[in-house]
Amino acid sequence: MYSAIMKIFLLTFIALQGFSQVQTVRIIMPEDAGIVMKNAGRILAAQITGRTDVKIVKDASAQFTIELAKEQTKDPESYHIADKTKTHVKISAAEDAAVLYGVGRFLRTSRYDKNGFTPGTWRGTSAPKGKVRGMYFATHFGNFYEAAPIEEVQKYVEDMALWGINHLVIHFATWQYTSFYDAEAQKALTRSRQIMGIAKACGMKVGLLQVPNQGFKFTKNEWLNTPVPDDLRRRGHLGVNLDPSNEQAKLLLKENWAYLLDQFRDMGIDLAVFWPYDEGGCGCDQCWPWGARGYPVLCKELAAITQEKSPGVNIILSTWMYDTPPAGEWEGLSKFLNQDKIWLNYIMADAHEDFPRYPLDKGVPGGLPLLNFPEISMWGQWPWGGYGANPLTNRFQRLWNQTNNKVSGGFPYSEGIYEDMNKVICAQLYWEGSRQTSDIVKEYIAYEYSPDVVNELSRVIEILEANHNRKQIKATAIEAFDLVQRAEQKLSAQTLKSWRWRILYLRALIDREIYEHNGKLEGEVIKAAFNELTEIYYAQKAFNMSVKPPVIK
Ligand SMILES: [Zn+2]
Known part of the structure; x- marks a missing residue:
């Protein structure tokens, strides 16, 4: 009798569980699906099967159906998630890329457990406030973007699309090569085309972020620039910035720019970001103040070449490190653009520390839309x-x-995957600027780790930020690692193996080790942790120590 009651109870329990949790999923796509829509379906399937043992099936036997559809909406970038039946959800948008953003939202509100997949219950419409939700991959130094297998970079770009990223720019580091014919340069160009192709297949706009006066290694000495004032030693100099007031040097810069653009002619460049310092700049009396004279003059000429090769391209002028030290650069740029701004679409501003005051207090030069450039990587x-x-x-x-609601989006500066959480924070602030970053982090934890560990890991992340300075790691490092170990008990096998879990786990472990060894990087535990991070980043051959975890002998 007792066992019969238990059996009924158990069956009811399983049935109730089964109501929300499913083991089979069907994905329906429009018959005329293009490349981005097809990708949305493939990415959706891969996310579910990567996090659970759920099977994707093709027929109506599926316990749950997810339909992706194209539908006209007021804002082409908005998505709509609605129930068709109790076991059939429809994610629709006017643009294929927006279907991908909707897929991201649906995936983030879902649960992934050992026994199956619990489809998300959020329903409604969401439209982005910021139009330029970008990301900048600094492709140099042998960092993740240069060194990881391209399949991993692809997966990573797709992950970002799920959070609403719609622009990707990358960098061709001329100073690393002797010329375009350098084998390494050709390799880098091939890689750049691959990454841009991947981004386009997610519906992103793509472009280059370049220093307009940077040349290749071994450029003639007489063409080189006059160094710029650099009191804070943050304007960077890798030795091959050219002086565009020298006509031959300028001709070379224009030829190189045209040649570089031609390497992307097949896919078409959607935007070009010009960069003033670190790298860049010339302090000669013809160019200085660079940000008000030599730089905008040169950028305008390169913009004309860009427009000729990629009609309709957007040009973004960065003002990084303007007026540090003060030289009238902001004021001068405003005057320059008051005369002529037709060649330019956006002004980008940001800094290592506080956001620059000039565009906020005095207005953006040229009255142009403003973008930010959060430093998520190095700080x-x-x-x-x-x-x-x-x-x-x-x-x-x-x-x-x-920034007080004055930016229309931006491009966080990324050196790798370790700042994934910061990327997501920026992406979601661009989507909806009134969100709290702590709330975005909770959404991240629930999706990437588990809804069951949101409290523990929110606290861990608070502690990690408080202990960010490597010289000031406090006793809370012990609490953080304890919490990480407690959270670990609740995570699925798939999550425990994921790099996103490992980089969080290792950070907590490393901080505890540093605290317990009074600030010293020593011992086998920390050594193994650094080695594992090196493998996760593919940084074994990184040729700049900045992008490689510490090596302990
Ligand atoms: Zn000059």
């Missing part, structure tokens, strides 16, 4: 990412608040 730790995840939740809330 306050060296080597960058060398200690694992570097979440900076409060910092990005503070910096975002400074």
